[in-house]
Amino acid sequence: MTNLLHNFVQVRGEDFTVNGEKIVFRGFGLGSWMNLEHFMIGLPGTDTMIKKAFAEVYGEERSAKFFDRFLLEYVDEKDFEFLKKIGVNHLRIPFNYKYFIDDQNPHEYKNDGFKYLDHIVALCEKYEIYAMLDLHSVPGGQNPDWHADTSSGLPLFWEYGALRDTVIGLWGHIAQYYKDQPWIAAYDIVNEPSMVTNAAAFNEFYEKVIAEIRKYDPHHIIFIEGNKFTTDFSMLDPIDDPQVAYEFHFYPFVDEPAVLTEEMDRARRKEIFADAFNQLLSIREKYKRPVWCGELGLVFNQEQIDFQMTIIEDMLELCEANDVSWALWTYKDAAVMGIVYPKIETPWRKLTEEIKLVWNQHEEQSKGEALVDYMAETYFKPISKDERYPLQFRMRTLMQVICVEQNLKPYLQKRSWEEIYELPSSFHWDQCDHWSELVDVVEKYTKA
Numbered sequence: 101m102t103n104l105l106h107n108f109v110q111v112r113g114e115d116f117t118v119n120g121e122k123i124v125f126r127g128f129g130l131g132s133w134m135n136l137e138h139f140m141i142g143l144p145g146t147d148t149m150i151k152k153a154f155a156e157v158y159g160e161e162r163s164a165k166f167f168d169r170f171l172l173e174y175v176d177e178k179d180f181e182f183l184k185k186i187g188v189n190h191l192r193i194p195f196n197y198k199y200f201i202d203d204q205n206p207h208e209y210k211n212d213g214f215k216y217l218d219h220i221v222a223l224c225e226k227y228e229i230y231a232m233l234d235l236h237s238v239p240g241g242q243n244p245d246w247h248a249d250t251s252s253g254l255p256l257f258w259e260y261g262a263l264r265d266t267v268i269g270l271w272g273h274i275a276q277y278y279k280d281q282p283w284i285a286a287y288d289i290v291n292e293p294s295m296v297t298n299a300a301a302f303n304e305f306y307e308k309v310i311a312e313i314r315k316y317d318p319h320h321i322i323f324i325e326g327n328k329f330t331t332d333f334s335m336l337d338p339i340d341d342p343q344v345a346y347e348f349h350f351y352p353f354v355d356e357p358a359v360l361t362e363e364m365d366r367a368r369r370k371e372i373f374a375d376a377f378n379q380l381l382s383i384r385e386k387y388k389r390p391v392w393c394g395e396l397g398l399v400f401n402q403e404q405i406d407f408q409m410t411i412i413e414d415m416l417e418l419c420e421a422n423d424v425s426w427a428l429w430t431y432k433d434a435a436v437m438g439i440v441y442p443k444i445e446t447p448w449r450k451l452t453e454e455i456k457l458v459w460n461q462h463e464e465q466s467k468g469e470a471l472v473d474y475m476a477e478t479y480f481k482p483i484s485k486d487e488r489y490p491l492q493f494r495m496r497t498l499m500q501v502i503c504v505e506q507n508l509k510p511y512l513q514k515r516s517w518e519e520i521y522e523l524p525s526s527f528h529w530d531q532c533d534h535w536s537e538l539v540d541v542v543e544k545y546t547k548a
Contacts, residue, residue, distance in 0.1 A: 169525075441533060
């Protein structure tokens with residue numbers, strides 16, 4: 101056991117270490133793989149809505165066969181050869197709780213998820229790339245957005261102890277399975293909590309899930325994420341466990357959209373980035389633990405790619421200058437945020453180009469906000485921006501339901517099963533291209 105422990109990534113003070121040597125993580129998230137994100141794959145709806153649409157059109161058996169192929173085609177050995185070549189040393193691996201838990205029978209684990217996680221972890225071990233297991237969606241939703249796979253637009257996970265207990269048990273199950281796997285660097289307990297109002301429940305959840313993991317696994321690092329999409333840690337009490345670290349996500353343009361305009365002076369943009377980053381970085385001083393920037397990135401387009409690379413470079417420079425590990429979001433998707441993407445002539449890209457004519461994420465958000473304003477002004481009184489913010493998530497969920505019924509399902513119904521079944525092959529490495537400009541930026545740090 102002593103020799104085994106030496107192979108695990110460990111927390112030492114404010115650093116991550118392996119065999120006593122400091123390590124800085126540089127890599128990617130594997131977004132939209134085991135947790136579909138609508139804008140990244142170009143299909144409207146949440147993970148559950150999308151899969152339900154496939155099942156209703158083609159039947160449960162064929163739908164399961166389709167998504168099995170999707171998961172196995174999405175990333176394979178050639179992807180890892182590329183990742184190793186550009187110097188990546190870790191991957192954040194998001195997954196949906198539904199690969200392990202049936203909502204109708206939550207106390208018996210399905211274990212379907214281990215088939216796919218084992219596939220990736222084996223490749224991580226072969227290519228010596230660490231894995232961070234990231235529970236990206238939980239029962240009821242840990243935040244109100246699509247990527248939490250919530251069907252209500254509400255973060256109900258924080259309202260019901262029974263839902264939290266289900267996830268506490270799940271992490272114990274996962275920890276028991278992976279307790280001796282040193283190429284898994286850490287467990288990322290829950291992605292981007294938000295709209296948490298009960299500090300006691302928030303802290304109790306983390307305390308209980310850590311205790312459950314430690315029943316089986318004393319070694320792996322456990323990442324704690326904060327409120328407000330892991331940008332606010334003010335609710336969280338210090339944790340005694342010596343292998344706990346903290347994770348924030350860095351999307352400064354959410355609050356300052358002007359930084360994405362080429363008209364802004366780069367020096368001014370850097371000041372805005374630095375102010376936002378330093379606020380997040382303060383948690384390292386507060387908790388005296390290492391921190392990880394588990395997500396940063398933006399949506400790319402060919403017309404602005406050189407300018408966009410300066411934004412990525414400026415964000416990564418802050419991580420590097422402050423000795424912060426980082427994972428770009430994301431590795432591969434349908435030509436949105438990924439460094440790798442299917443070529444424009446592939447069937448999946450043709451699908452997304454057709455879907456774009458009737459749906460996109462930005463319109464969904466703006467229309468959701470407009471509909472909330474219309475409802476308030478027509479039937480009640482005008483509401484403030486702060487009042488509108490939580491309500492627009494609920495409105496967008498309704499819009500997703502309608503869009504799946506009126507756009508996605510009709511698209512599927514017009515295509516044969518044989519045609520649809522070939523779609524996942526678009527994500528195979530041989531059918532993909534990549535942003536060479538982003539490779540250059542990444543290699544500046546991974547090969548320094």
